[in-house]
Amino acid sequence: MLGLGKKDLTFLLIVLLLTLAAPILLNPFAEGSAMAQFNAGYPDLMQRIAIFAIFAVGFNILFGLTGYLSFGHAAFIGIGSYAMVWMLKLLTMNILPGLILATLMGGAFALLIGFVSLRRSGIYFSILTLAFAQMSFNMAYSVLTPITGGENGLGPALGDPRVLDAAAANGTIPEVNLFGLSMRATYELDLAGRVFQFNAGYYVCGLLSVFMFYLALRLFRSPFGMMLRAIKCNQHRLNYTGLHSRPYMLSAFVISGMYAGLAGGLMAAMDPLAGADRMQWQASGEVVLMVILGGVGTMLGPVLGAGFIKYCENIFSKINDHVLHEWFSIFPKWLENLLVTIVHPFVGQGWHLTLGVLFMLVVIFLPGGLIEGGQRIGRLIRRKPDAKGKAAATTPAE
């Protein structure tokens, strides 16, 4: 069904279920309890995780399959966002035209940048993409301010034409919506001390990300995906097998650019203010972190990585000394203080340090990322004699 094998179909269904149930699953702790700050089931964070999952899955199509490391993919995020906001300004507050344009613009810019950058490989390719992205960022940030809003950011304003919408009443900007369903609409459910927020915007992001995940799954299982993996292995042989690697690379680049464009569009749809910062090279670096951390070249890895980083960014960063003291208050005072001193640099404002250390550990010891870590642990637990033989035979694209 859906062009997937049985295993993949089950896999996809599980992902779909997890996505649908995320508002519940991510809010396991009762409100007001000490653990409540680890709850992640609020719309903004869930939207972000879904959006970055799209971005990372798309990036993985390029980096994971072909091994070409682009350091400039954030540019497409920015382009997607600007496209989205312009649609919101000019056409309608309905996000659909914006999402379509964002995807197309992402693809179009990727075609342009990819066409030039793919003339080179290895680190030269990385530097070229980096140069293009920094160039886009610097232009969006300075000379293109009339189009991008520069440092101010670009958002819908009262005076915008919005030709498809009815004139706004009472001097407020209409809400961002999908055929009338406001992206802010949230149904709150109070259950056993837990407040679950079912947010329309999240479900738009979540379902779209499952759909994009499905497309990526198809792509991984397709002849095209196989060719891309072949490029990573041995481009030389591929050429002598009668295949022209450049259009394959370019297609992969454009597809991942479209994923990024869509992610950027969604970002602007969930919060209609697009800042140039999301194009900066550090943002490109972030998606690299996500993909590597999760497990490069795997299906679920980038999603895990995106979730992990966004979770840390939003939840980990809120743990301050006060909270730490509360945690360690069961210990004697001196031990409590010592523990707080040790942990302090790694949480709150210092969560980047944790991320950096973790990232290094993954690159050094776990090149397969968290997914590989999980598999290793799973293997340790099972320890069946036949596990070894099977492990060698599984395809890497699980």
Next chain:
Amino acid sequence: MGILEVKGVNKRFGGLRALSDVNLSVQQNTCHAIIGPNGAGKSTLLNCLVGKLIPDTGSVLFDGQSVLGRKPHEINQMGISRVFQTPEIFAELTVLENVLIPCFAKRDGAYRLHAFETVAAERDINAQAEQMLRDVKMWEKRDMHAGSLSRGDKRRLEMAMCLSQRPKLLLLDEPTAGMARADTNNTIDLLKEIKGRGDITMVIIEHDMHVVFSLADRITVLAQGTPLVEDTPDNIKGHPKVKEAYLGEAAH
């Protein structure tokens, strides 16, 4: 008129004259071996045939069309497949995938955005690949990573990849180099079988005279970038010029 016509090819690297005035005509559905001492220009000649090098002068015609200046994938699409001196395979892919790729290339051409088809659903191609792997007796190893194969198996796999495209011309660059005797014999048998089907032309570069004499219909001896003699194996065996050319080389 042969299927492959090399006319007046010259190639210089700086001061070194790698090929001088090479003429070669390979007849359809024959096996043509090129032998010669080290540095005779065999590899240079092969690289000229597949577009990796462009000769300074001269022409290379395949099936009446020039191959000069074409990219490797275009040359392959014309019907020329190449086996390398050290096996070039997709090490991180499975054996089956290694054979599927050339099958796709043969059917779909140099590029096709078949991103939403499923490999498993392509019955014809899978059947083709299966047949090929059975032919080379590697079907049992279809799920192994190609990189974990033995050297002999890698060579066989590469051969299978080339043959699965049913090329008009197969270029073999020392196909048995570094192989154990048993493997060499297997390879010879395989090549003989392929040759026996009578629908393929082979050009083979080889040091191992055993291989050459078991397979070749005609042999060209290359020395210092020029063809010395071209004849049938029987005639080559006792040819004085050949002996002279090889005299410097103790190994042969």
Next chain:
Amino acid sequence: MSKLELTRRGLLRTGAVAGAGLAMPTVFASRASAFTNEPKGGVVTLGFTIPLTGPYADEGNDELKAFQLAVKHLNGEGDGGMLSTFSSKTLTGAGILGKKVAFVSGDTQTKPDTARATAKSMIEKDGAVMISGCSSSAEAVALQSLCQEAGLIYMVGLSHSNDTTGKDKKRNGFRHFFNAYMSAAALAPVLKDMYGADRAAYHLTADYTWGWTQQASMQAATEAIGWKTVANVLTPLASTDFSSYIAPVLNSGADVLILNHYGANMVNSLTQAVQFGLKDKMVNGKQFQIVVPLISELMAKGAGPNIRDIPGSSNWNWKLQDAGTKAFVQSYGKEYGAPPSQAAQTCYAQVLLYADAVARAKSFNPCAVVEALEGYKFDGLGNGPTEYRAADHQCFKDCLVVKGKDKPDNEFDTLEIVQVTPTAQVTYAPDNKMFAGGDLGQCNPGA
């Protein structure tokens, strides 16, 4: 912070449901609120978005300190600060409307993008009922529109752009800090006295809403006193090396450099301008001068001796002698060992003003708060008599012209007050063309 009360509420509800036995699908009761994040327990949570990294991080750190102090005072801890000098007496140190005040804070990185993300998580996860803080106008405008959409009150922190209460004004947003127009109006006469009417100015301007409106205001005001404008060069907010912008200033014919920069940006550009020797040069037969229209104590500290004798304007300074200022400086100084900056003062005042408005309105409902604040007149928060103008939610009050002190007595003695410009001189009509194009719209209570 503690959310104990919320737990109890949760428990009660669960208990009630369990009591009803296997009763009903009413278990799935949706939550009903009159407005966004209506505080239902004994705690009210405020959200403070401050830049702790980026070019304006210094200000952000000071803002956070002021916010923490204000929350303490609202909850009756500490010495009460300006609570006692504030003209309104509704705040008694018993929280807001009897609810204990808790807060969440988050880093905005001086980026509007991040600021909104931070604020969104405060609204959705932490249940903040009001957002305050920022130190760039880009952040202020971004946060103001977010709060308008989400149905929260936004009490602007340090934002000096005309647009914040001009073309980007919103019904749910209020600004205590003064603005670029006021700076220019206060500064221009002083500049004329100091440097004469025959001057040619070269502007370096931070490339975003604040820089633009500040430059436009300064240009208009200085041209009104007879100065010429030679050039205006926009510099990206993220830049740190201004040498290529500064190098051509001297031979451009200008004899005044106006740095429309703030924070670390200004510290860098001023330091580099001084390195280039601009302060010691003679141009057009006159001593070359540098003007920094918006100066803060923190920037003065960062710029060190380079700031000496450089004029600018401030919203407030700790050396003022009114009772409110004295109480605040004492309270803040004891807590943190340094006098507060103008960023700290405006943020502290904003929290008090919000709390007071809630108390007077007897409701956290944003629309009630808006009503309570519009046209509200108050005193005792350090700036003298002040009014929140209803037409644009801008505070009107005296503002200060300051200059870098020549021979500081101690490390905090960086600025001296040249003049206190009376409110009348800096007041403008709501339809002034520098503020045109906006609409407050309707108040939005969310939910």
Next chain:
Amino acid sequence: MDALILQTLNGLDKGSAYALIALGLTLIFGTLGVVNFAHGTLFMIGAFCAVTLQRLLSLSQVTIDPTKKDFLGNALKVKTPYIEAWFGKDAGAAIVNWSVPLSILLAIPVMLVVGFVMERGLIKHFYKRPHADQILVTFGLAIVLQEVIKYYFGANPIPTAAPTDFAGSIDFGVWMGFPPNDIIYPYWRMVYFLFSVVVIGAVFAFLQFTTFGMVVRAGMADRETVGLLGINIDRRFTIMFGIAAVVAGTAGAMYTPINSPAFTMGMNFLVLSFVVVVVGGMGSLPGAVLSGFLLGILESYASMNWIKDVIPGIDQIIIYVIAIIVLLTRPRGLMGRKGVMED
């Protein structure tokens, strides 16, 4: 014309910083074959050596002066730097004043240690891994180092002044017959440029005229052959890594008066310095220096007002535009060697 000279001068010191960082990057790449994304961070650590020294020197003894009042009305606490107490007021103040140039003395040992530890502890294990892995692990290291600095020194830039003797600027224009104030150039930037020339000269001389340098150059050209001669190339390469770290670190320390050090400065320079290296040609030391200065100067030219009027925004993107053009037309960069980083 005068504007052109002015911007050339201006570009020289930007170029100096680019060239110094690119030189170190190239040394590491050329000798060890490692793409070091943490190199900008080394520059940043150097800058913080200057901050540290300044802080150390101004460690003060606190005494209470009851005659004066502080802002709260309490008795004033007076701080006297220990160094003034030890060396006398004038000598002490002079030492504090000269803390930036003096910090080189601190930066050299610190950077050597940092370099050795980095190479022996981490980078060594990545010689045989693909370049992408090297980029990733050093990128991770850069994040970690940057966060550690942020933890100890805070997120805000820390103004660090040059000695007051170097305050003000030279009027070059007058020497060349232009009217006064046409071409001015701050003394410290002049010092920085001269410093970079000396460092670059020293590195080249070291490679050119010492046996050690000869071996290293030979190793850069053909590692295996030199290894076969029984020379311990690895140890020499470790030392080269230390030297590259010192070059970056001292460049950072001396740069502090030009730009207040902040934890982000390493990452800010990193992208640019990679572009510089690629434009110069991977593995070519003269290329790195040449392209560093070239890009610095071109960047300055592009920021001239009349050029910006013709092509708006060119100053923001010129470096990247040049990088893209160079990479597409001269794939090996301006002076790159064949076969470096080519698959």
